[in-house]
Amino acid sequence: MTAPAIDLIGVDGDDTLWHNEAYFRLSEARFAELLSPWADTDTLTERLLATERSNLDHYGYGAKAFVLSMVETALDVTDRRVSGAVVGELLALGKQILAQPVELLDGVNATLPVLAEIAPLVLITKGDLIHQDAKVAGSGLGDHFSGVEIVSEKDVDTYRRVLAQYGVAPARFVMVGNSVRSDVLPVLELGGAAVHVPIEHGWVHEHADLPAGARCCEAEGFRDVPRCVRDVAAR
Amino acid sequence: MTAPAIDLIGVDGDDTLWHNEAYFRLSEARFAELLSPWADTDTLTERLLATERSNLDHYGYGAKAFVLSMVETALDVTDRRVSGAVVGELLALGKQILAQPVELLDGVNATLPVLAEIAPLVLITKGDLIHQDAKVAGSGLGDHFSGVEIVSEKDVDTYRRVLAQYGVAPARFVMVGNSVRSDVLPVLELGGAAVHVPIEHGWVHEHADLPAGARCCEAEGFRDVPRCVRDVAAR
Numbered sequence: 517m518t519a520p521a522i523d524l525i526g527v528d529g530d531d532t533l534w535h536n537e538a539y540f541r542l543s544e545a546r547f548a549e550l551l552s553p554w555a556d557t558d559t560l561t562e563r564l565l566a567t568e569r570s571n572l573d574h575y576g577y578g579a580k581a582f583v584l585s586m587v588e589t590a591l592d593v594t595d596r597r598v599s600g601a602v603v604g605e606l607l608a609l610g611k612q613i614l615a616q617p618v619e620l621l622d623g624v625n626a627t628l629p630v631l632a633e634i635a636p637l638v639l640i641t642k643g644d645l646i647h648q649d650a651k652v653a654g655s656g657l658g659d660h661f662s663g664v665e666i667v668s669e670k671d672v673d674t675y676r677r678v679l680a681q682y683g684v685a686p687a688r689f690v691m692v693g694n695s696v697r698s699d700v701l702p703v704l705e706l707g708g709a710a711v712h713v714p715i716e717h718g719w720v721h722e723h724a725d726l727p728a729g730a731r732c733c734e735a736e737g738f739r740d741v742p743r744c745v746r747d748v749a750a751r
Numbered sequence: 752m753t754a755p756a757i758d759l760i761g762v763d764g765d766d767t768l769w770h771n772e773a774y775f776r777l778s779e780a781r782f783a784e785l786l787s788p789w790a791d792t793d794t795l796t797e798r799l800l801a802t803e804r805s806n807l808d809h810y811g812y813g814a815k816a817f818v819l820s821m822v823e824t825a826l827d828v829t830d831r832r833v834s835g836a837v838v839g840e841l842l843a844l845g846k847q848i849l850a851q852p853v854e855l856l857d858g859v860n861a862t863l864p865v866l867a868e869i870a871p872l873v874l875i876t877k878g879d880l881i882h883q884d885a886k887v888a889g890s891g892l893g894d895h896f897s898g899v900e901i902v903s904e905k906d907v908d909t910y911r912r913v914l915a916q917y918g919v920a921p922a923r924f925v926m927v928g929n930s931v932r933s934d935v936l937p938v939l940e941l942g943g944a945a946v947h948v949p950i951e952h953g954w955v956h957e958h959a960d961l962p963a964g965a966r967c968c969e970a971e972g973f974r975d976v977p978r979c980v981r982d983v984a985a986r
Contacts, residue, residue, distance in 0.1 A: 576881030646811030
């Protein structure tokens with residue numbers, strides 16, 4: 517078997533290497549419970565998502581942005597009559613997310629060394645800078661990576677900049693991640709390849725359809741990623 | 752005159768290249784005004800600083816961290832009786848900071864090209880990732896820099912990591928910035944040189960004394976930075 521023509525493998529962090537969304541979904545449920553005297557769960561969830569989206573340009577991604585959007589939604593839904601006690605609970609939810617120990621996803625520990633034998637790995641992740649730094653440290657996975665890039669958005673420009681920095685041609689790059697929107701589509705657009713590792717309950721904001729026939733592969737869990745990388749590299 | 756033995760010049764962003772603290776100080780004054788029925792200005796400022804410090808490990812630096820600490824302090828000071836209207840005002844203050852257009856400090860535009868002739872420049876800044884990205888873009892200064900490093904803390908380890916990434920020996924690196932604590936002391940400890948460009952009303956958290964006799968120089972405004980860089984490079 518010839519070595520795949522890949523010089524660098526990008527790997528996403530949240531919900532690719534470790535659990536993340538689940539903590540946000542739990543906080544969202546608690547948010548709906550706290551505000552239940554004012555509106556039903558569906559309305560609250562919808563309003564919160566709308567607030568998060570409208571704040572994205574200014575707040576970006578991550579737990580601090582999420583808490584600020586929860587507080588803003590609580591003020592809106594209650595016509596500013598929400599109690600200080602509830603606002604205090606919302607801040608506490610954010611601190612819980614930030615203090616959550618890192619839990620690796622199934623197969624990650626065993627599979628990363630295999631992946632690192634194919635090509636050098638770079639972690640490319642978005643969210644709160646300090647929280648992502650803490651998660652990388654807490655994951656114990658840092659040694660597998662040649663570099664860590666914490667970015668504010670994962671679009672074509674971001675990937676172009678990172679690849680230029682590492683001196684790697686897009687055609688010789690594979691990105692591995694759970695988000696079609698952030699980990700797959702921009703990399704394909706740039707001329708790279710991608711491996712999609714779906715999670716069960718992704719954030720609706722990140723949903724997008726996988727393009728057919730492109731240089732991308734859908735992995736069945738993280739253990740299946742090396743097969744997929746070799747597969748797209750050969751195309 | 753021989754060329755200074757410097758391979759890389761690091762430049763801080765907030766309050767070195769552009770105004771920053773002033774917006775936080777204005778928000779702090781407004782915070783004290785909003786909470787004035789509950790406590791006097793000195794008490795409120797002190798309590799806010801204490802909250803910011805205790806949240807630093809989890810929230811890091813920047814506008815989102817600042818707003819969350821303002822809300823938390825408001826809850827504490829009022830025993831959770833703060834009104835939703837006031838909480839809404841605090842969120843609005845944060846959005847104002849984030850939406851503030853970038854205002855360059857005096858002499859920056861004229862002096863950066865001079866500095867870039869001495870050695871390549873790298874912007875090393877801490878704070879909200881998305882906000883710092885926006886400020887770099889809004890400053891129009893991006894082209895002067897070989898790289899931009901947005902970091903969660905500016906300590907010895909951070910500078911060591913950045914210098915390793917750029918392949919530069921600490922002895923051949925000068926850091927330019929307004930904070931003795933973040934821009935000067937860790938770089939001197941690592942064996943580099945530093946140029947301190949003081950601002951008038953710095954955040955008390957960043958205060959520290961400048962060490963005597965070390966490879967550092969105090970610039971009188973940004974226009975004086977090239978002289979200082981040449982001065983410390985020759986030592």
